[in-house]
Amino acid sequence: MNNNFPSKVSIIGAARSGLAAASFFVERGSKVFVSDNCTEQKLMASLETKGLSGLEHESGGHTDRVLDCEVLILSPGVPSKLPIIKLAQKAGIPVWSEMELGYQMSKATFLAVTGSTGKSTTASLAGEALKAAGKESAVAGNIGIPVISIVPSLSAEGYVVAEVSSFQLENIDCFRPKAAVILNLMKNHLDRYLSEDDYYNAKKQIARNFNKDNYLILNAKDPKLMAWSKEMVHKTNIIFFGENITGYDSFWCEQDKLCYRFEGSTGNILNFSDMSIKGRHNHENACAASALAKVVGIDDKLIKEGICSFKGLPHRLEFIQSIDGVSWYNDSKSTTAESVAVAVAAFPKGVHLIAGGKDKGCDFAAVKNTIAASVKDIILIGEAAERIEKQWKDLAPVYRCKTLKDAVDMAALKSEPGDYVVFSPGCSSFDMFSSYEERGAIFRQLVMELGNERVGL
Numbered sequence: 001m002n003n004n005f006p007s008k009v010s011i012i013g014a015a016r017s018g019l020a021a022a023s024f025f026v027e028r029g030s031k032v033f034v035s036d037n038c039t040e041q042k043l044m045a046s047l048e049t050k051g052l053s054g055l056e057h058e059s060g061g062h063t064d065r066v067l068d069c070e071v072l073i074l075s076p077g078v079p080s081k082l083p084i085i086k087l088a089q090k091a092g093i094p095v096w097s098e099m100e101l102g103y104q105m106s107k108a109t110f111l112a113v114t115g116s117t118g119k120s121t122t123a124s125l126a127g128e129a130l131k132a133a134g135k136e137s138a139v140a141g142n143i144g145i146p147v148i149s150i151v152p153s154l155s156a157e158g159y160v161v162a163e164v165s166s167f168q169l170e171n172i173d174c175f176r177p178k179a180a181v182i183l184n185l186m187k188n189h190l191d192r193y194l195s196e197d198d199y200y201n202a203k204k205q206i207a208r209n210f211n212k213d214n215y216l217i218l219n220a221k222d223p224k225l226m227a228w229s230k231e232m233v234h235k236t237n238i239i240f241f242g243e244n245i246t247g248y249d250s251f252w253c254e255q256d257k258l259c260y261r262f263e264g265s266t267g268n269i270l271n272f273s274d275m276s277i278k279g280r281h282n283h284e285n286a287c288a289a290s291a292l293a294k295v296v297g298i299d300d301k302l303i304k305e306g307i308c309s310f311k312g313l314p315h316r317l318e319f320i321q322s323i324d325g326v327s328w329y330n331d332s333k334s335t336t337a338e339s340v341a342v343a344v345a346a347f348p349k350g351v352h353l354i355a356g357g358k359d360k361g362c363d364f365a366a367v368k369n370t371i372a373a374s375v376k377d378i379i380l381i382g383e384a385a386e387r388i389e390k391q392w393k394d395l396a397p398v399y400r401c402k403t404l405k406d407a408v409d410m411a412a413l414k415s416e417p418g419d420y421v422v423f424s425p426g427c428s429s430f431d432m433f434s435s436y437e438e439r440g441a442i443f444r445q446l447v448m449e450l451g452n453e454r455v456g457l
Contacts, residue, residue: 006030006070012062012084013075014038014046017098020146021073023050024105033069035062035084067091073101076142076167079192099168102140102147103175108158110175111292114165114206115183115219117339118285119143121277121316122183123163125289125307130159132306133298137161142168144437159296166202167192179215179295180206181241181288185224186338190361200224210236217291219284220245220252239295241287251287251294258286262294270304277312279346315440317343317422320447323454325417328447331424332440335360341367343424344374350419351375352411354404357427357439359384364391364426371395377414379407383431404432404439408446 009025011018014036025032034057036043043059058065062084066072071094074080080095088095096104103110113123120143127139136158138150143163151160162177166189169175185200193199207216214236218225220243229238239262241251251260257268269290272283286307293303312318315332322328331343335357344351353375364387371378372395379399380388389398399414401407411421423443425436433439 008069009033009071009073010035010066010069011073011075012036012066012082013078014043014057015075015077016144017146017148018073018075019046019050019052020149021098021101022052022055024101024148024152026052026055031056033057033065035066037061067093069093071096073098074171076165080170094173095171096173097168097171098146098148099141099162099164100172100175102151102160102162103172103177105148106151106154106160107156108136108151108154108160109296110160110162110177111296112162112164112177112180112206113183113288113292114163114169114180114203116186116188116203117336117342118183118281118288119163119165120313120333121282122181122285122288123161124313125286125310126292127161128306128310129289129293129298129303130161130296130306132309133293133302135159135296135298139163141165161292164206166199169202169205172205172208174209175206176209176214177206178213179217179239179292180210181217181292182206182219182225183285183288184219184222184338186336187363187366188336188360191359204228207232207236212236215239215291215295217241217288219288220250221284239291241291242284249291251291253280253283253287258283258290260287260290260294262291267300269300270308274304274308276308276310279317279342281342315436317346317424318440318444320444321451323412323447323451326412326415326419326421328421329423330440330443330447331422332429332436332443334424334426335428335436337362337364337367337426340424340426341370343422345370347374347420347422349374349376350416352377352379352415352419352421354379354381354407354411354421354423355426356380356382356385356388357425357429358382358431359387360428362426364388368392368395376419379410379414381407381432382425382427384427388426404443405446408443408450412450 010033040059130137139161140147141162142165217239220240239249244252259268318330320328377397429439
């Protein structure tokens with residue numbers, strides 16, 4: 001922080017990042033006020049889990065009490081256009097995301113990853129490369145670990161690989177990572193943004209403070225990012241991934257090899273066949289992660305060691321088990337139409353797709369060809385089911401189910417040996433579950449129970 005450490009802080013939103021920020025300030029003697037629109041009972045339960053039950057707080061909405069502070073921390077799930085936020089800004093109160101707070105309180109070097117899909121895997125791959133190089137490092141942010149919970153323990157020699165969402169980027173101030181990846185820009189979160197451009201512009205805020213000391217790593221296959229690169233090339237260093245772009249530093253796939261050209265050097269880092277995680281999309285994620293690692297001077301061999309050791313993340317096309325010759329996969333982290341397409345395209349054919357959830361306005365029509373090429377049938381749940389069915393009803397038989405258990409039972413009924421059941425919702429979880437983690441864990445449990453039942457037959 002530029003000024004003295006704040007003596008009074010308000011936090012709107014008592015979810016994971018908000019509670020982490022509250023704990024951070026309480027431990028340093030600040031007076032903290034927490035505001036949330038949930039019930040008093042739920043808010044007290046949340047505060048108690050972190051030993052914060054003694055904090056001043058309000059539930060059921062946000063009053064002017066929030067304005068009695070020197071800085072306001074906004075949780076990512078809380079819309080930035082709330083009237084109370086406007087009042088805070090008008091009063092000259094800094095409004096920060098927890099990402100901005102973590103950045104300002106950190107001595108470590110930040111490397112950032114954003115985009116519509118692939119963020120968690122790419123950030124994790126970069127983190128593994130840093131770990132293999134023996135660097136003091138942590139992967140945090142939108143991946144599920146609040147940045148402010150880990151940065152106080154990192155020295156000036158350390159690194160934070162931050163997965164950053166558009167929501168977190170709405171309220172940054174000084175945030176300027178050494179390098180940032182934007183993986184892709186796809187139609188998403190139209191339940192929060194008025195237009196696609198508003199969403200894309202929020203993502204682009206990741207580079208708003210960049211200069212020629214920074215590196216912006218962009219997907220060469222994304223037309224919107226390629227167009228933006230022509231503007232940003234005058235402001236910062238551009239690196240492309242996914243294709244070899246003449247005249248620019250690039251990291252790309254060439255047959256089985258991850259090749260690069262960076263600051264006058266060329267080489268190949270790894271063979272994709274040596275990676276534990278498969279799929280063309282993961283090859284391109286590895287290109288982006290390698291670019292981040294090269295920016296901070298990691299040796300090729302160590303990048304290879306880290307990336308090839310990575311086994312994948314829970315809820316990202318996670319294999320659960322095979323039941324009667326049918327392979328079951330949990331891709332609960334999938335919250336966009338494009339991520340569903342990536343999931344089903346990872347299999348030859350014979351996919352029974354379970355999808356649906358809270359509608360975010362994604363363009364399901366845009367992935368019809370991929371869905372049609374891979375799926376045997378489509379099983380839909382959640383509030384988005386009706387809209388998805390309208391878009392996909394001509395691609396394969398569609399079945400509507402009220403619960404996730406009903407969907408699992410339907411998939412078990414329809415599948416045959418050699419088939420795949422893929423749970424890739426393409427929507428957020430909040431219509432039926434508290435998080436994608438809970439959603440995925442319940443799916444995993446249902447599949448395990450199904451397997452146990454079949455063994456007992």
